Amino acid sequence: MKLRGLYAITDSQLLEGRLLPYVEAALKGGAKLLQYRDKSTDEARRLREAEALRELCNRYGASLIINDDAELAARLGVGLHLGQSDGSLSVARALLGRQAIIGGTCHAQLELAEAAAKEGASYVAFGRFFNSNTKPGAPSADVALLDASKGRINLPIVAIGGVTQDNAPALIAHGASMVAVIHGLFAADSAADVERRAHAFSALFNPK
Numbered sequence: 001m002k003l004r005g006l007y008a009i010t011d012s013q014l015l016e017g018r019l020l021p022y023v024e025a026a027l028k029g030g031a032k033l034l035q036y037r038d039k040s041t042d043e044a045r046r047l048r049e050a051e052a053l054r055e056l057c058n059r060y061g062a063s064l065i066i067n068d069d070a071e072l073a074a075r076l077g078v079g080l081h082l083g084q085s086d087g088s089l090s091v092a093r094a095l096l097g098r099q100a101i102i103g104g105t106c107h108a109q110l111e112l113a114e115a116a117a118k119e120g121a122s123y124v125a126f127g128r129f130f131n132s133n134t135k136p137g138a139p140s141a142d143v144a145l146l147d148a149s150k151g152r153i154n155l156p157i158v159a160i161g162g163v164t165q166d167n168a169p170a171l172i173a174h175g176a177s178m179v180a181v182i183h184g185l186f187a188a189d190s191a192a193d194v195e196r197r198a199h200a201f202s203a204l205f206n207p208k
């Protein structure tokens with residue numbers, strides 16, 4: 001699967017009671033990756049929801065990524081995203097196999113991205129690039145980092161943090177292969193609105 005386009009990330013508060021319809025709308029709108037990001041400890045619900053999301057992703061030709069939890073990703077046979085304190089990328093690669101999509105948070109540091117590449121990551125994530133409703137305290141990055149990545153990081157780059165339809169074009173122009181979005185996609189009044197937003201984000205990657 002080519003890692004280019006919209007990367008939708010779920011948020012348990014924002015999507016309470018509407019996880020599946022809003023995710024389906026994002027997939028209909030063209031999201032290529034979907035990350036299940038749920039910080040709760042309700043294992044049974046997490047497994048149930050992740051299985052339902054895997055089914056939806058299969059139906060729409062997208063790939064599911066689990067945030068933080070390598071065991072859940074292994075159990076479901078799907079991808080994984082790890083932050084700097086979430087465990088080792090190389091251990092995850094050994095666990096999940098060569099085909100799995102595994103991403104790593106690299107904040108605003110090229111050195112972390114180079115290390116992630118050596119450990120077998122499929123993509124590296126930089127950000128937050130803008131003010132984020134979801135994670136306001138995340139270390140900040142700017143587009144100069146994307147420029148500096150050229151020729152140094154030979155993996156798809158995911159840009160995250162406060163991404164909107166207005167600021168995404170600059171990230172893509174500076175080399176982001178994917179934009180990862182929570183609020184700018186899912187803080188919407190209806191599933192139809194999520195689908196429109198996903199479509200608009202996706203269109204930025206295929207300019208006519």
Ligand SMILES: Cc1ncc(COP(=O)(O)OP(=O)(O)O)c(N)n1
Pocket residue numbers: 007035037067068081082083084085086103104105125126158160180
């Ligand atoms: C695509 C993507 N990029 C970065 C993150 C952040 O991961 P992390 O730093 O581990 O923070 P949490 O999301 O776990 O709070 C991400 N989840 N996805």
Ligand SMILES: Cc1ncsc1CCOP(=O)(O)O
Pocket residue numbers: 127128131132133134135138160161162163180181182183184
């Ligand atoms: C998980 C994460 N890591 C850095 S910013 C961020 C949150 C992204 O959410 P939003 O698109 O709402 O800013």
Ligand SMILES: [Mg+2]
Pocket residue numbers: 067068081082083086
């Ligand atoms: Mg994490």
